[in-house]
Amino acid sequence: MNLKDLIRKEVLSQTAYPAETLSCRIKLDANENPFTLPPPLKDGIFEAMKKIDLNRYPEPGSHRLRARFAQHYEVERDMLMIGNGSDELIHTLCTAMAGRALDVIVPVPTFAMYKISALNNGHRVIGVPLNTSFDLDLGVILEHLATTKAATLVFLSYPNNPTGNCFNQQKIKTIIEQSPGIVVVDEAYFPFCRKTFLPFLKRYENLVILRTLSKIGLAAMRIGFLIGPPSLIHEVDKVRLPYNLGALSQVAAGFYLDHEAAFLKQAEEITKNREELFDALKQMEGVHPWPSEANFIFFSCDFDVDSVYNNLIEEDILIKNFNAPGIMRNCMRVTVGNHEENEEFLAALNNTIAKVRRVV
Incomplete structure (x- = not known):
């Protein structure tokens, strides 16, 4: 007996939810609150x-x-x-x-x-x-x-x-x-x-x-x-x-x-960090962030984001890669972190973009 014959065809045609299993020092891929409780x-x-x-x-x-x-x-x-x-x-x-x-x-x-x-x-x-x-x-x-x-x-x-x-x-x-x-x-x-x-x-x-x-x-x-x-x-x-x-x-x-009130105070800090991160991304040549009302920023690049994504992982920073044909081409999403995480991400992104451009 093939046990798969017992499973509904709708389930067989699916893949499991693609949750990221990589472990990086700075994790900005899952839209989590970067702050622990006081x-x-x-x-x-x-x-x-x-x-x-x-x-x-x-x-x-x-x-x-x-x-x-x-x-x-x-x-x-x-x-x-x-x-x-x-x-x-x-x-x-x-x-x-x-x-x-x-x-x-x-x-x-x-x-x-x-x-x-x-x-x-x-x-x-x-x-x-x-x-x-x-x-x-x-x-x-x-x-x-x-x-x-x-x-x-x-x-x-x-x-x-x-x-x-x-x-x-x-x-x-x-x-x-x-x-x-x-x-x-x-x-x-x-x-x-x-x-x-x-x-x-x-x-x-x-x-x-x-x-x-x-x-x-x-x-x-x-x-x-x-x-x-x-x-x-x-x-x-x-x-x-x-x-x-x-x-x-x-x-x-x-x-x-x-x-x-303590949780909402953290949300306010995240919102403030989001605006600062957006402004910094907007200043980068070849990077196009989309205005956000959430705790993450969606952005596209003028170059291959698969290489950017992999280079960021080498820098021990994890974000979400959405690169796909059509409207999602060369698009990524970064969770708003704390101030230090955002600064490290921006520095690593700058370095990564320079590497990718040299390869091109």
């Missing part, structure tokens, strides 16, 4: 975790945490669901809608997990390339929404990963208004732009919002939130795995609410 806060969170009985299961459904974050986001408790990071919630939403004809519409380029989760659940993915300004091609998206005979699920990263820009708000509203299905606005990078669709939840019954604590400093804990109409959350919650959020993660999430 020692008093780090001690505080560890003390809180010491009270956990590791032989006991965590609170199922994170009910107390749901109530606290619902109040934090100013929504009703039954409008919010907590997951093991946004990735789990994206997958859970796609799973809840599996078994029926579903068109999942995503911009290209955008966060890879939308496509991966949709395909792994047997859905058809329609990728709509962004225009030359990295904004939504509204006409093409509306045409798909108007002509499809299937139910629809639209994923919009806001700001978009990897380009860093917030799509035009009116375009998103138009998509929500004309969509026969659900529109998910992923606000993973909200701390760095402070733009949100939360106020529109009462207006649009087909709007769902994703939030996470990963980008603001708790990536190791994997804490995400799905916020939407109670009727949808009630159904999606049925396919959520029990005990999906560990006890330590629940403690960390509560700790975040108790000390949010």
